[in-house]
Amino acid sequence: MTAAAPQTLQIADSGSRLDIALDRPDERNALTFEVWDDLDRVTAGVERRDDLRVVTLTGNGPAFCAGVDFAAIGAALEVERGSYPSFIRRWATIVDRFERVAQPSIAAINGPAVGAGLELALACDIRIASDRAVFAMPQMRMGIVPDVGGTSRLARATGEAFAKDMILTSRIVDAEEALRAGIVSRVVPHDRLAEELEAVAAAVERLPWPSAYFATLAVDCGPRLDPRRAADIEAMADQVMLRQEEVWQGISDFMAAKGLRGLNR
The missing domain is CATH 3.90.226.10 (2-enoyl-CoA Hydratase; Chain A, domain 1)
Incomplete structure (x- = not known):
């Protein structure tokens, strides 16, 4: 129902x-x-x-x-x-x-x-x-x-x-x-x-999933942890994200646009 x-x-x-x-x-x-x-x-x-x-x-x-x-x-x-x-x-x-x-x-x-x-x-x-x-x-x-x-x-x-x-x-x-x-x-x-x-x-x-979840989780938890543990959360998140072809394509596109300079166009 x-x-x-x-x-x-x-x-x-x-x-x-x-x-x-x-x-x-x-x-x-x-x-x-x-x-x-x-x-x-x-x-x-x-x-x-x-x-x-x-x-x-x-x-x-x-x-x-x-x-x-x-x-x-x-x-x-x-x-x-x-x-x-x-x-x-x-x-x-x-x-x-x-x-x-x-x-x-x-x-x-x-x-x-x-x-x-x-x-x-x-x-x-x-x-x-x-x-x-x-x-x-x-x-x-x-x-x-x-x-x-x-x-x-x-x-x-x-x-x-x-x-x-x-x-x-x-x-x-x-x-x-x-x-x-x-x-x-x-x-x-x-x-x-x-x-x-x-x-x-x-x-x-538009963000590759679940990068947005990982980022908000890291921001929420990081200030309550010592810096090393906070960095571990970030590293674990990217170990997952870097297994996705979509992420590597995003990295390639970002580099081709010359990084932040490309964002200002």
Whole structure:
């Protein structure tokens, strides 16, 4: 039986690329149990796909994601508040998949990325922002800690001092400050965001497989290892890649173009 189409996500699947858009624009793409369930099914499917080369994530409407829809979550929980830790762990597992899947993931942050929405974006390998995007971790204003990996991922992206500042003060960070801090790697005018996402996704999609997976794995693991072990990961990756004829053809084409000078033409 074919799985039901997600009701809270817009999905486009080309076979080698999967585009995911959070699709509750009237609610600023806030996360309900239904959204988490849809994300769970879609990301679990990505893990089983050998044909996919890249996954993208964005939001429909003016916001990327306004975080958890606490009104909807509270109504669904009713008085069973004791279940709270268990579903947080499930949500964290769903967010982790964006970081762990073999395919590189690209977040196109089209507007506010708040709370769990920012935590979801931080799990993606590449983060591009519209100049209209803003970022915040306001959970501490409610007396709760960012709880789906946000503290550790924000600290890895920005450093501990900036992460503590942002989390403890709940302040709003604009796109340019987010770029300087390392929350995102690019900021583009809002009307160019889709074009920029297309260009980045197409570049990743063209890479010989699984070189993109090996590269993101090396970047994720390398800083936590001593330099020798980090270099070992790189060497093992290239031992696999250099067995592929496609790679040798790429090396030949690169050399024929005189290396980096050829890239500037």
